[in-house]
Amino acid sequence: MEDPGLNETKYHHGNLKQALVEAGLDILREDGLAALSLRACAARVGVSHGAPKNHFATLAVLQAAIVAEGFRQFAATMRRHMNAAAKDSKTQVMASARGYVAFAEANPDLFRLMFSMERQLDVYPDLMPASREAYAVLREVTQRIAPDSCENPVHQTTNETMLWTFIHGFANLKANRQFYTSNAETGKDPELEDVFPKLSYVELED
Amino acid sequence: MEDPGLNETKYHHGNLKQALVEAGLDILREDGLAALSLRACAARVGVSHGAPKNHFATLAVLQAAIVAEGFRQFAATMRRHMNAAAKDSKTQVMASARGYVAFAEANPDLFRLMFSMERQLDVYPDLMPASREAYAVLREVTQRIAPDSCENPVHQTTNETMLWTFIHGFANLKANRQFYTSNAETGKDPELEDVFPKLSYVELED
DNA sequence: AACAAATATAGACAGCGTCAATATTTTCGT
DNA sequence: ACGAAAATATTGACGCTGTCTATATTTGTT
Known part of the structure; x- marks a missing residue:
């Protein structure tokens, strides 16, 4: 042919x-x-x-390839949200978080598979670069919002960890509709803006 | 017989x-x-x-029963940690969080199944009370640490959401060994104490 | 053109969820 | 206490699944 x-x-x-x-x-x-x-x-x-x-x-190898592609689309979603937003640091952080959560809500099963499979990151080597690609976005916005502490890698890691932990928790609870079921009586399904800006990133340095 | x-x-x-x-x-x-x-x-x-x-x-019904039992053990683990700790509010919050994370790390598959199944909480009615039992612990410690805002249910819900989101994110990332793989170069696997007390709960009211 | 490698097909096997038919045990009404 | 009814356990079957093997077809190379 x-x-x-x-x-x-x-x-x-x-x-x-x-x-x-x-x-x-x-x-x-x-x-x-x-x-x-x-x-x-x-x-x-x-x-x-x-x-x-x-x-x-094996099936697990196909799943790993699917998860790798998922991580690439995940990173792309975050960058798309960031590109569509204003370029100041705080807006960029919020945009990346919005992308993070939007992806999780739009692809709950893929999201779950991604983060449950990454445990075996050593077994499926294709996963590492794709995962890094997504994590790089987080690292980027974290560096922007707390640039003065970048010289200290410990603080930088802590900033990343805090930001990531919070966004990841919110995305998980959103993807699993956990907020809705637990706050069923109040009917509250919180949005990211309701809760996200109240974290005091800027006070991390002390 | x-x-x-x-x-x-x-x-x-x-x-x-x-x-x-x-x-x-x-x-x-x-x-x-x-x-x-x-x-x-x-x-x-x-x-x-x-x-x-x-x-x-069906298998899903058995899984729901397993998950319900998981939520009960989950709540029990948190309460056990709380009982073994000092009784001041901040220590109690940290103890519940420690129990939350410890359970997730000790039972990663069960933990994942629990929070992925709760989406269908309406389909398997046994899940609701068990889930509530675990959530009640969170609500309890949240009320203690920000008692002055309890009169305003909106603030109370926000406190719960923030605390839960953060702990849940940390527990998830721990359970999936995500910290280890992502911070592989630095070799950092953060502990709850490294990152948890830096959240400023007390400043939520403004 | 011919041979080797890559790629697709077909068949088989065990394990799985689920259903239907059957057997056994317990419970209950009398 | 006894028989009927309900609850519970067994067995076998079906289609689906992952995985292995053998076979066929296509591609690439010389």
Whole structure:
């Protein structure tokens, strides 16, 4: 097969590897984590049930590839929110947090899979760079909001940890609809703005 | 069967329902979430693969029962930490947080299952009271540390949300070993004390 | 053109959730 | 106390799953 135009179409299917990852993301979004299977991805793409074996030795390896792509889209979502916002430090922090939470709410199953799989980051080496890409965004906004403490790596790490911990907790509770169920009586489903700016980042240095 | 002594032994197995839940907790602790199956629980207890059907119509229902028991143990862990600590407000808050994080670290798979299942809290009604039992602990310590704002339910809810969000985020990241992998270069695995007291609860009222 | 590597197919097997049919035990009304 | 009814456990079946093996097809290289 000559394949003049596009550069990806290889042969029978033309890169099946990427297609399986995207099928997995679709299944995750449409039918949830329980429906994510090697055979379902293969069927969705239109290949036999054994075909994925050539690209992903096991289901966990395919999941790792899906999670890696998830981390890339995760970082992209945060950067998109940041680009659409004003460029002062506080607004940028809030924008990244908004992106973080928006991604978790839009892709709850993927989000859960991402952060439950990263435990085995050493087993699936593709995960590391993708995870770093997302974490770099957090590091970036943290450096901007507390630049004077950057010279002290301990303080910098603490800032990152605090910011990340809080955003991650909020995103998790939002993704799992935990706020709604626990505050059912009050009917409160808090927004990020209600609670986020009350943290005193600037007072971290003492 | 007369059953003179113990009050629980019913007939063939004697309450299988509770035994299956405990088997599920063991499997979750020893072999992880992927190994949690109806058949595995049945085999561990020593009954046939169809026996659980009488008590749990489906795997999800058994998981809900396991999660409910998990929430009860979760609340008990927090209270145990609180009872072992000094009784001033700040120490009590820290003790509950320590219990929260300790439980998540000791039972990562159960912890994940708990907070991913609570989304369907309406589907499995047994979850609600157990979940409330755990949330009540958080509400309790929050009321103690910011008592003056209790008259305003909005402030109270915000305090709870902030505290919970932060602790939950920290527990999640700890349970998933996320800190370790992300701060691998610095070798930092932050402890709760490093980061928790820097939040300024007392300044929430403004 | 021919051979080797990559890639896809097809079949098999065990484990799983779930359902239906059956057997056993307990409980309850009389 | 006894038989009926309900609760509980067993067994077998079905389709789905991951994974392995053998086989076929396509691609790339020489």
